[in-house]
Amino acid sequence: MTEIGVLALQGAFREHVQMLRSLGAETREVRLAGELDGLDGLILPGGESTTMCRLMTDFDLWEPVRAFHTSGGALWGTCAGAILLANTVEGVSPHLGAQPSLAVLDVTIQRNAFGRQVDSFVTDISVKGLEGCFPAVFIRAPVFTRVGPDVEVLAEWEGQTVLVRQGRVLASSFHPELSEDARLHAVFVEFCSEKQKTHFPV
Ligand code: GLN
Numbered sequence: 001m002t003e004i005g006v007l008a009l010q011g012a013f014r015e016h017v018q019m020l021r022s023l024g025a026e027t028r029e030v031r032l033a034g035e036l037d038g039l040d041g042l043i044l045p046g047g048e049s050t051t052m053c054r055l056m057t058d059f060d061l062w063e064p065v066r067a068f069h070t071s072g073g074a075l076w077g078t079c080a081g082a083i084l085l086a087n088t089v090e091g092v093s094p095h096l097g098a099q100p101s102l103a104v105l106d107v108t109i110q111r112n113a114f115g116r117q118v119d120s121f122v123t124d125i126s127v128k129g130l131e132g133c134f135p136a137v138f139i140r141a142p143v144f145t146r147v148g149p150d151v152e153v154l155a156e157w158e159g160q161t162v163l164v165r166q167g168r169v170l171a172s173s174f175h176p177e178l179s180e181d182a183r184l185h186a187v188f189v190e191f192c193s194e195k196q197k198t199h200f201p202v
Contacts, residue, residue, distance in 0.1 A: 002193045005030040005039040007065075009055040011047020011080055015177040019185045033064035041074035041192035044081030046139065046175050049111065050092075052080055053100050062102065069104050074168040074192045082171035083109050083142055090145065105169045106148025113143040113160070113173075125174075127163060127184070128154045135181055136162065136174035143173055 006016045008029035020027040020043075030036060042065065044052075056062055069075055077085040085102050091111030092099045114121075117140055124133035136157065144161040147153060155163035155172075162173040170191070176184040 001026050002040045002189060003028060003038060004041040004043065004189065004192055005036060006043045007031075007045060007052075007061075007081070009059065009061075010052050011045040012078075012175060012177055013043075013045045013047075015175075016043045016045050016078075016185075019177050019182050020189065023182055023186055023189055025185075025189045031059060033059075033061060036064055036068045036073070039068070039073060041076065041188060042068060043188070044075065044077040044084050045177070046079030046081060049080035049083040049089075050096065050099065052084060056084070057100070062100065066102055066104065069102070069169070072168065074170070074188070075102075075104065076170040076172075076188050077105075078172050078175055078177065079139065079141055082144075082173060083111060085169060085171050086144075087148075088146070091142070105164070105166050105171055106151055107144045107164060107166075107171070108146035109142045110145045111142050112140050113145075114138055114141050116140065122179075123157060125155050125157050125162065128152075129187075130183055134176075134183065135179040136172075136176075137178045138162075138174050139178075141173040144171075 003026040085105040086109040088108040089099045120139040125136045127134045151166045
């Protein structure tokens with residue numbers, strides 16, 4: 001059976017776990033490298049990417065998560081999680097220096113692109129492959145300011161790219177786990193399942 005991990009260092013990991021369980025998916029919180037063993041996919045949740053980066057270093061997770069991806073594990077980063085996946089991260093405080101990332105997604109991502117916490121909002125967007133609207137929750141959200149040639153744009157909002165896919169990596173600026181709509185989680189569960197290994201359903 002397909003089992004999906006949720007990186008549980010910081011941020012909205014419980015909401016992802018709940019949503020996956022509501023779909024009947026097997027799921028596991030991941031804090032240690034060994035907890036990646038046997039998983040088909042891993043969700044990197046939203047939260048605060050600078051804090052998450054420090055915890056990734058403290059928990060020695062950078063190389064194990066890269067190796068998980070290289071060996072075929074699917075990844076989905078939401079908001080801060082998407083920042084962790086990107087090749088290039090912009091919008092980092094100069095005194096912090098360059099922000100490390102997994103660099104498994106050929107995009108440039110701009111942190112806090114819609115402003116501060118008070119500028120957070122919920123809006124309906126249209127997602128490639130899903131019927132009707134999807135309620136997207138943006139909280140100090142980033143946007144993808146450059147997408148590489150192998151990256152497919154699955155959703156935009158007001159001309160800004162907010163959902164992308166490259167091979168077995170999915171990344172969203174917004175928080176699907178904070179909405180009532182489980183369809184993107186269902187898509188990811190399908191994506192992670194054995195029979196869908198080479199094909200993304202949306
Ligand atoms: N602005 C946050 C960061 O850069 C991300 C916000 C979120 O995950 N909701 O880490």
